[in-house]
Amino acid sequence: MLTKESKMVEGQAIGYPPELKKLIRAVEQTRPERLARIKANQHFPRLTREEGEKVLKSYHPDYRPGGRRRLKVGVNKGEILADEVADLLESYSRIDPDAFDNRLKKPDYETDVLILGGGGAGAVAALFARQNGLRVVIATKLRHGDSNTIMAEGGIQAADRPADSPYYHYLDTMGGGHFTNNPRLVKALTMDAPLIIQWLEGLGVMFDKDNAGNMIELKGGGICRRRMHSSADMIGAEIMRVQRDEIRNHPEEIQVLEFSPAVELLIDETKAVSGAVLYNLETREYSIVKAKAVIMATGGFGRLHIQGFPTTNHYGATGDGLALAYRAGVPLVNMRYAQYHPTGTVFPEQNFGLLITEKVRTLGAQFINARGREFAHPLEPRDIASSCIIRECAEKSGGVTAPTSHYGVWLDTPMIDLLRGKGTVEKELSAKYLQFKRYGIDISIEPIIVYPTLHYQNGGLEIDEWGATRISGLFAAGEVTGGIHGDNRLMGNSLLDIHVFGRRVGVKVSEFIKAGKKGNRLSLGHVRSYHDSLIKTGVKTKRVAPILLPDYVHRSAPVYPRKS
Amino acid sequence: MAGKKQATGNGAKMIPIYIMGKKYEVPETLTILTAMEYAGYRHIRGCGCRGGICGACATVYRLSGEYGLKFGLACQTVVAPDMYLAQIPFVPANKAIYDIEKLTPDINSIGRVYPDLYRCLACNTCSKACPMGISVMDYVQALLKGDIAGCARLSHSCTMCGICALRCPAELQQFHMAMLARRLYGRYLQPRARHLEKRVKQIKEGKFDPMMDEIMSLNNHELKQRYARREWEPESYENPDWRPEETKYLVLD
Numbered sequence: 001m002l003t004k005e006s007k008m009v010e011g012q013a014i015g016y017p018p019e020l021k022k023l024i025r026a027v028e029q030t031r032p033e034r035l036a037r038i039k040a041n042q043h044f045p046r047l048t049r050e051e052g053e054k055v056l057k058s059y060h061p062d063y064r065p066g067g068r069r070r071l072k073v074g075v076n077k078g079e080i081l082a083d084e085v086a087d088l089l090e091s092y093s094r095i096d097p098d099a100f101d102n103r104l105k106k107p108d109y110e111t112d113v114l115i116l117g118g119g120g121a122g123a124v125a126a127l128f129a130r131q132n133g134l135r136v137v138i139a140t141k142l143r144h145g146d147s148n149t150i151m152a153e154g155g156i157q158a159a160d161r162p163a164d165s166p167y168y169h170y171l172d173t174m175g176g177g178h179f180t181n182n183p184r185l186v187k188a189l190t191m192d193a194p195l196i197i198q199w200l201e202g203l204g205v206m207f208d209k210d211n212a213g214n215m216i217e218l219k220g221g222g223i224c225r226r227r228m229h230s231s232a233d234m235i236g237a238e239i240m241r242v243q244r245d246e247i248r249n250h251p252e253e254i255q256v257l258e259f260s261p262a263v264e265l266l267i268d269e270t271k272a273v274s275g276a277v278l279y280n281l282e283t284r285e286y287s288i289v290k291a292k293a294v295i296m297a298t299g300g301f302g303r304l305h306i307q308g309f310p311t312t313n314h315y316g317a318t319g320d321g322l323a324l325a326y327r328a329g330v331p332l333v334n335m336r337y338a339q340y341h342p343t344g345t346v347f348p349e350q351n352f353g354l355l356i357t358e359k360v361r362t363l364g365a366q367f368i369n370a371r372g373r374e375f376a377h378p379l380e381p382r383d384i385a386s387s388c389i390i391r392e393c394a395e396k397s398g399g400v401t402a403p404t405s406h407y408g409v410w411l412d413t414p415m416i417d418l419l420r421g422k423g424t425v426e427k428e429l430s431a432k433y434l435q436f437k438r439y440g441i442d443i444s445i446e447p448i449i450v451y452p453t454l455h456y457q458n459g460g461l462e463i464d465e466w467g468a469t470r471i472s473g474l475f476a477a478g479e480v481t482g483g484i485h486g487d488n489r490l491m492g493n494s495l496l497d498i499h500v501f502g503r504r505v506g507v508k509v510s511e512f513i514k515a516g517k518k519g520n521r522l523s524l525g526h527v528r529s530y531h532d533s534l535i536k537t538g539v540k541t542k543r544v545a546p547i548l549l550p551d552y553v554h555r556s557a558p559v560y561p562r563k564s
Numbered sequence: 565m566a567g568k569k570q571a572t573g574n575g576a577k578m579i580p581i582y583i584m585g586k587k588y589e590v591p592e593t594l595t596i597l598t599a600m601e602y603a604g605y606r607h608i609r610g611c612g613c614r615g616g617i618c619g620a621c622a623t624v625y626r627l628s629g630e631y632g633l634k635f636g637l638a639c640q641t642v643v644a645p646d647m648y649l650a651q652i653p654f655v656p657a658n659k660a661i662y663d664i665e666k667l668t669p670d671i672n673s674i675g676r677v678y679p680d681l682y683r684c685l686a687c688n689t690c691s692k693a694c695p696m697g698i699s700v701m702d703y704v705q706a707l708l709k710g711d712i713a714g715c716a717r718l719s720h721s722c723t724m725c726g727i728c729a730l731r732c733p734a735e736l737q738q739f740h741m742a743m744l745a746r747r748l749y750g751r752y753l754q755p756r757a758r759h760l761e762k763r764v765k766q767i768k769e770g771k772f773d774p775m776m777d778e779i780m781s782l783n784n785h786e787l788k789q790r791y792a793r794r795e796w797e798p799e800s801y802e803n804p805d806w807r808p809e810e811t812k813y814l815v816l817d
Contacts (some may be wrong), residue, residue, distance in 0.1 A: 014642075041802060049792060101769040141619055146612040163797060163806070167775045167813040175791035183780050193777065195765045201756060204664055205746030207715060215756025218799070225797045232720060237617050242750075245743050249661050260606065281608050314618070315611050350595050350642060354615045362799070420801055430721055434697065435616050438640055493750060549608070552601045 006053040013439030014348055017403055018282075020449075025390070026372035027410050027447050029263030034366060034374060044366075045143055050368055052384045059387040059394065060560065061307045061452075062337040072537045074530070075331040085306040087337060088323050091545035092531060095261045095277060095286070104522040107275065109291035111137040111255070113509055114276055114289050116262045116321060117297035117421045118323045119147025120236070120496035121478025124293050126254050128506025134513065136254045137289060138247075139278050141261035141298075141548060143255040148299055148314050148479060149498060152236025153357030153431070154220065157492035158193035161217060164225035173493060176381045177458075177486020180334060185484045189493065189500050194271075198500040203300060205242050206231050218362040220491030222381035228492045233429045234359050236495060260287070261320060261548055265294060265328050267526050268519025272403040272473035275522055290522060292513045293473050295505055297323045297498075300457035300479035303550040305497060306338045309454040310353025311380045320546030321480040325461050327530045330469045333482040334459030339489055341369075342385035344453025346408035348439040353453045356411060356432065357503070358382075360492045362418040362426060365460040368400030368410040368447065383488040386452035393451070400449055408451035412445045438483035458485050467505030473517065475509055489516045579645040596623050596638035596649060602754070610651040616640040619723030622695070625649035635693045635727050655726030657737045669752035671710035678741045681707060683734040690728035690738055696721050700728045700738050707745060715742060716749035771815045 015022065037043075047055065051298030057063050059236040068082050073090055081089075113129050115122045119138025126136045138144070159169040169190040173180050197215075199208065208216040208230045217226040231238040259281040266275040266288070275290040298321030302313025311317070326332065343356040361378040365383075369375050369392050376388035388408050390394050416425050425444035426433050436443045459482030467475045478498040487494060534541075574589035581599060588603040597611060612620030621638035628646030667673045681704065690700035694732060699718060707712035709763055717741035730736040732781040765771065782790070795808045808814070 038802075041798070142608075142612060143618075146618055150618050151613045151615055158760075159584065160757070160760045160776070162759065163808055163814065164817055165814050166767070166772050167779055167796065170776065170779055171787075171791050171794055174787060179784055179787060179791075187780060191767060191772065194760055194767060195755075198760055199766050200754070201760070202751060204749070204751035206720065206746055206750040206754065207757075209754055209757065211755075214759060215755050217758050219797065224794045226800065234617060238720075238746075241679070241722075241743060242747060245659070245747065246664070249663070251661070269671055312615070314613050315607070349593060349642070350598075362801075389633055428672050431617060434721070435640070439642075479646075549606065551606075552598075553604055553606050 003275060007042055010141065012113040014095065014449070016347075016446065018105055019404070020347070020400070023400055024447060025134065026370065027368050027412055030294055030368070030372040031414065035415065038364070038419065038542065042133045043131070044374050046380060047384060052380070054150040056383060056389045056390060059390040060337070060342060060383055061309065065498035067307050069281055069303065069518070074326050075329060081335055082306045082338065084302065084306050085319070085322070087543060088301070088304065088545050088547070089326050091323065092534065092541070092543060092545040093547070094279070094544045097527045100277065100524055103286070103288055104141060104524070106288070107522070108287040109289040111135050111138055111289065111291050112513055113137070113293050113295060114139065114291035115295045115297055117178070117299055117478070118142075118144040118256065118258070118275060118493070119238060119299055120149030120243065120480065122295070122297035124298060124499050125242070125477055125504025125506040126247055127243065128503050129509055130250055130253045130508060132510035134510055137257060138254065139260045139262055139289065140275070141259070141281070142322070144247070144256045145240050145257055146314060146316060148302070148317060149495070151238050151314060152257040152310065152495045153233045153355060154359035155235055155492045156197070156232040156495040157199045157220070157223070157227045157490070158229060158496065159189050159190065160194045160215065161199070161226065166266045168225055169193065169227065172223050174486070176486050176490040179486065181486035182483035183344070184465045186505065189367055189484055189497055192500040193510070196496065196503065200239060201247055203242050204535065205239055208232070218359065219379060220358050220362055221379045221385060222490050223492070226363065226548065228359070232427070232431065234431045235357055239495070242395065246380055255273060256459045259447050261546065262324060263546065264524060265324050265529055266290070266524065266525065267283070267328060270472070272515070272517035272519050273471055275475060275517055288522070291297060292517055293475060293509045295467075295509060296325055296461065296476040296480055297472065297478045298480050302334065302454050302457070306454055309340060309452070310344060311454040312341055312344060312353065315550065319457070319545050320548065321476070322460065323545035325469065325476065328471055328474065328526050331462045332469055333473055334461045334485070334487055334512045335482065335552045337383070337458055337487045338383055338454060339456035339458050340386045340452035341455035342382055342452055343411055343450040346406050346449040347404065348403040348441070350439060352377050352404070352406065352436060354435075354453065355453070356450055357429070358450060360411060360413060360416070360429060360432070363416045363424065365415050366412050368412045369396070370400045371398065373543070381488055381490065382527070383405045389450070403448055404459065406451070408449040410447040411450045412452045412553045414445050414446045414447065417444050431547055442480070453555065456489055458482070458487055458489055463501070465504070466508040467501045468508060472510070477505045575696050579643065581643050582646070582648045585648070587672060590643055592643065594641055594643055596636070597621055599643045609653040610638065614639045617723055619725035622652040622655070622725040622727050623649055623651060628761055635695055637695045637723070639726065641697070652727070654817055655730055657729050657740060659706050659724055659740050664747055664751060667730070667748060668810070669748040670713055671707065673748065674712070674741060677744060678737060680734070680736045680740055682709065684736060685734045689731050689733060689735060693727045693731040695725065695727065696723055703742055704736065705742060706737055712745050712748050713753050715745040719746060766815050773815045
């Protein structure tokens, strides 16, 4: 929340070049008329389900046939997946399993629960596992808290107002996911949501509230009631820093190993997952963790740049957990469609691909084409909104081209202050306001150029409603999992899912451990078998996975988005 | 923001920068983060969200011909000719350990946990260094006056990069104090949401179980029909007194 007292950081005034300023005039010209229409409650019509399906089939990057292939190995063998995902799964281990035989007999760490991933899902799982009397080790690739969670901007859903109920939240979530979601997971998601918000309130998360303490709630794309809880436009950062602070209040029970990603899971003689091999990115040493259960909370795959798209994702989002768990035999579900967020930044280029929160549209910003015309309802579900933008640029020549030759459409942010009062942008979208102000653009009076950007891994590891995978001892929560959101996630449901399933997995894992487990000998046998099947199916490659860090150095660069 | 061509745009001018004293020629449009990658660095520390919110990429630099040290987030700061820069991989600071449930929301709580609070010289060096434009000194001064709410609000956009604490001549750990202030504010000073409390109680009493059972028993066709028919609530500025026509799936009392 920027306040009057806070100063502006040193500007690097770039601003819009004259040719774009000229194009903005077309947007300004239609603004009074659009404002009058909204005030008269006349909105751009939403697409019917049939119209929505039509635009998806023609324009969504993943509904088109290119850029994907049939997977040759593992439990999902035969399924058609994006090349980037298939590359990840059809890869060899980073380590030679035979070289670890002796090391596995002498683990470097022993604990009750090993959590892989230091973002929101891992943090919530750790706090609940601790509360249930377990000792926890969190191993994370970068710093504790560095994750997509910390980047979540718009909000977290929970049906807690009288005019709303988990029934409508369930209905919205299933519809947004095109009814491909796992109903039991959606029930858990929607029924636990208010409990989670109350838990966060107790931890001291600053939610946007009125003076009486009522949550100030907004809608999101495809969401029929106001259900979005926020903290300006940085709810993820607010939640993540509180949880990190709370974890550090329990150093005896929760140990955090930073810059130590997992490179393989370990499986014991009873076929249960019993630990992992970690790799210290700084000392380049491996260490062995033996655990009674492992929780996979490694997040998503945005930095694999699916279909050649730019991404809103964190530097560490390279889909590591998918590769590790898949080798151990966990199937992947709902992996056909990635989520392309409709509003990624196009200009200035320093912000290219970065997220413009959906909250911008819930507050009143509209999609406007080069001719100054609104062309889609601002709050369609994300996959449909993205497809409408792609159509507008590809077919209807409604796109606006930036000096970098990237193109997009206008997101008319000045509507917000006109609708809700001067100062709303600065207060409600403080982080975004600052991010553009640094480059000489005031989004409260100038619109933004946007184009879809890779945002979320809709699918992932198959889990049950307690976060258990079908491999004993291996649990999972957060973006690495699949089935909760079906083929398309709604705004505010990912920040919710990391909490609901982080909590459930933290509770469930203690039951699992208390039931006692029998295995004792750690092994990388499953990695050997996976290597064998790669060889047998003729996958000839030098690729290794997980890739850990995206390769942005010395690489011939793709032009985003890839031309089809 | 991967790759050279993508990041450089069309024929950007090349300029010299000095990364930890070594000279590299980079396109002038790059941020410090992407310029380092252009120069061949692969980040392990000093890179996180790449979007200005995680606080991993604090950078200190001097510009040619200027005496002052400058601070910024590498992902948000564009390179300048003859910029001398180094990233700060880690900020040593001691986060205090406390039980949030046992603290009280007053100045004594924070003063006990972080006694360095009282050392503030009001020199404003912290505010000048903050890459988020936060008036750090003002929130420290608010705390000294017992104004926890003021500190919470002023520090809300803190990324906890720690530059304030590195620069402070009195050696305060401002960003950790503000963290505690925000939690005290969120837990104790903001009024609790009573509608939320009520909803949690209703869920625990099983009031929504019959409607969830009903919706889960529907076939896909029926579910799609209900989805298409659902009522849309307007935004609050459009109609603050809106009530839905269908109340069967609500719990009103």
